[in-house]
Amino acid sequence: MSVLPEPDLSELPQRLGYEFTDPALLRRALSHRSWCAEVGGQPSNERLEFLGDAVLGWVVADLSYRNHSELAEGKLTDLRKSVVNASALAEVAVEIGLGQCLLLGKGEDAAGGRSKPSILSDAFEAVLGAVYVDGGAQPAFALVERLFAERMTSAALRLDRLDYKTVLQELTARLHDTAPVYVISDTGPDHDKRFFATVIVSGVSVGQGEGRSKKTAEQAAAEQAWLALSDQAVSS
Numbered sequence: 001m002s003v004l005p006e007p008d009l010s011e012l013p014q015r016l017g018y019e020f021t022d023p024a025l026l027r028r029a030l031s032h033r034s035w036c037a038e039v040g041g042q043p044s045n046e047r048l049e050f051l052g053d054a055v056l057g058w059v060v061a062d063l064s065y066r067n068h069s070e071l072a073e074g075k076l077t078d079l080r081k082s083v084v085n086a087s088a089l090a091e092v093a094v095e096i097g098l099g100q101c102l103l104l105g106k107g108e109d110a111a112g113g114r115s116k117p118s119i120l121s122d123a124f125e126a127v128l129g130a131v132y133v134d135g136g137a138q139p140a141f142a143l144v145e146r147l148f149a150e151r152m153t154s155a156a157l158r159l160d161r162l163d164y165k166t167v168l169q170e171l172t173a174r175l176h177d178t179a180p181v182y183v184i185s186d187t188g189p190d191h192d193k194r195f196f197a198t199v200i201v202s203g204v205s206v207g208q209g210e211g212r213s214k215k216t217a218e219q220a221a222a223e224q225a226w227l228a229l230s231d232q233a234v235s236s
Contacts, residue, residue, distance in 0.1 A: 004035075004109060007101050015096045017146060018131050018139050027103070029130035030123060032113070034105030045126035052129030055137075059144040060084055060152070067149070068156045075159050081230040082155040083148055087174050089121035092147050098123050164222035171229055172201050180206075180225065182218050197221040201229070 009026060013019045020026050025048075033044040060083060064076045071079060082088070093099065099114035102123060113119050132140040158167065165180075172180050181200040186193050197217035199207040206228050209220025 004104065004106055006103060009101055012097070012101050016127070016131070016143060018135065018143060020130070020134050022134055025130040025134050026127065029126035030098075030101050031103045032105070032108060032119060032123070034108035034113070035103040038105045045123060048126040048129035048133070049122045050129070051132060052125035052127065055128055055132045055140050056084060056089075056125060056144060059141050060148065062141075063145060063149060063152060067152070071156060071159060075156075078159050078227070078230075079152060079155055081227075082159070083151055085230065086117050086121040088151070089124045090117035093120035093124040096147070098127070164219050164226050168199070168207075168222045168226045168229070171226060175229060176202050178202055180222070182221065184214055184217065199225040201225065 007030075009023075009030070012026065028043055029045050029048045029052075031042060031045050033046065036042045036044045057080070060080050061076075064071070064079050068076065068079065094115075099120060102114055102119070104113045104119075108119075128140055128143060131143055168180055172178055178201065183198045183200060184195060186195045188194050194210055194212065195214050195217040196210045197208065197214070197220070198205050199221045207221045207223070207225025209217050209222070209224060211217040211220055
């Protein structure tokens with residue numbers, strides 16, 4: 001079976017800011033399972049992706065703790081979720097031109113695999129894992145810091161004054177190409193009302209909240225929904 005020509009990887013180390021001692025590790029990090037199935041006998045990038053995911057989580061946690069002392073523990077968790085998810089990783093992968101460097105099977109390539117967020121984010125984690133295997137913790141840490149520190153600072157500023165309705169709308173637009181719908185109910189006398197809000201995304205309830213005003217209830221529901229959908233994005 002014929003396969004696609006292999007891409008030129010000569011400029012990628014410069015974009016990464018790291019020169020591999022073993023270039024075969026970089027090639028493996030870019031080897032999608034669809035390509036491996038076509039050529040046979042070649043390992044895919046999945047083991048390196050597993051390692052890179054752990055390295056990424058460690059570095060982001062370290063940077064969050066050291067650089068953002070203004071954030072409490074819960075906000076630090078939110079900060080990590082805002083950058084360690086498939087959508088954010090795919091954006092970084094696009095910035096460094098990872099899509100053009102992927103080794104894909106013909107079918108996956110024809111299906112637009114070079115721009116799929118899941119493939120791009122997995123490949124980025126695999127490349128990070130390869131850097132860690134090749135050079136150890138220091139260059140892996142430096143790579144994540146260079147690519148993510150500015151994003152984390154921007155995210156931390158938003159979290160410090162977070163409007164969950166706004167960030168939820170941004171997230172649902174990115175993940176589902178839709179906007180959240182709020183269903184409001186209330187109970188109690190006029191002088192002591194309690195409001196209850198449910199957030200619906202694509203016909204599914206994803207968050208609930210309550211408060212003494214509609215705004216408070218909607219913000220509480222939006223926060224719950226944002227955390228739930230962020231978890232989905234991280235695991236996707």
